[in-house]
Amino acid sequence: xxxxxxxxxxxxxxxxxxxxxxxxxxxxxxxxxxxxxxxxxxxxxxxxxxxxxxxxxxxxxxxxxxxxxxxxxxxxxxxxxxxxxxxxxxxxxxxxxxxxxxxxxxxxxxx
Amino acid sequence: xxxxxxxxxxxxxxxxxxxxxxxxxxxxxxxxxxxxxxxxxxxxxxxxxxxxxxxxxxxxxxxxxxxxxxxxxxxxxxxxxxxxxxxxxxxxxxxxxxxxxxxxxxxxxxxxx
Numbered sequence: 001x002x003x004x005x006x007x008x009x010x011x012x013x014x015x016x017x018x019x020x021x022x023x024x025x026x027x028x029x030x031x032x033x034x035x036x037x038x039x040x041x042x043x044x045x046x047x048x049x050x051x052x053x054x055x056x057x058x059x060x061x062x063x064x065x066x067x068x069x070x071x072x073x074x075x076x077x078x079x080x081x082x083x084x085x086x087x088x089x090x091x092x093x094x095x096x097x098x099x100x101x102x103x104x105x106x107x108x109x110x111x
Numbered sequence: 112x113x114x115x116x117x118x119x120x121x122x123x124x125x126x127x128x129x130x131x132x133x134x135x136x137x138x139x140x141x142x143x144x145x146x147x148x149x150x151x152x153x154x155x156x157x158x159x160x161x162x163x164x165x166x167x168x169x170x171x172x173x174x175x176x177x178x179x180x181x182x183x184x185x186x187x188x189x190x191x192x193x194x195x196x197x198x199x200x201x202x203x204x205x206x207x208x209x210x211x212x213x214x215x216x217x218x219x220x221x222x223x224x
Contacts, residue, residue, distance in 0.1 A: 004153070033213070042115075042201065043215040088154070098167060099144075099213060101154040 006102035023072040023089035031092040079109045114138040115216035132187040134202030143185040148199040
């Protein structure tokens, strides 16, 4: 059974600081997704990572994938309050269709 | 607005009631999903439909009954639920195949009393 673990689960950081959220998964995968969820809202797709070494950037967020280590990172650069949300990684097993989610990282950016 | 619309957004039902959640997507996708999001738990996949056929049932109790009449619509019929079934139910859709983003609806908040 595929397990997806995120850490930290809770992150409080100051504006302007950098930080990284980690996502580890337990079996081989050919797809990894990052989503953002604001309170009371649905999940918004941020990134889809498909291959080893893939790196994608959007604004202050950058995601990377190391399939050999079964690890993805979501790096936050110079955080701003608007980035406060819960961030989920989700993984699809190789040749599978089921999207398995991590528990989510609740990020709070303080002024 | 993701192109996936869920109704109702909020539902309170008694344990003996029968109700349904509805999901509609306008994205031309042919795979649709139901997920359950409970407090302090990861999102759980409930059902997957591809081309209107159920391809996955993730050990969901029979009090939840999905229906996919066509590739644009997905229902979740609810009957004799328990209080622990209270959660946010999220519908999603995608094109099948690797690398395709899965788009989520806004969710239906369900409270069972």
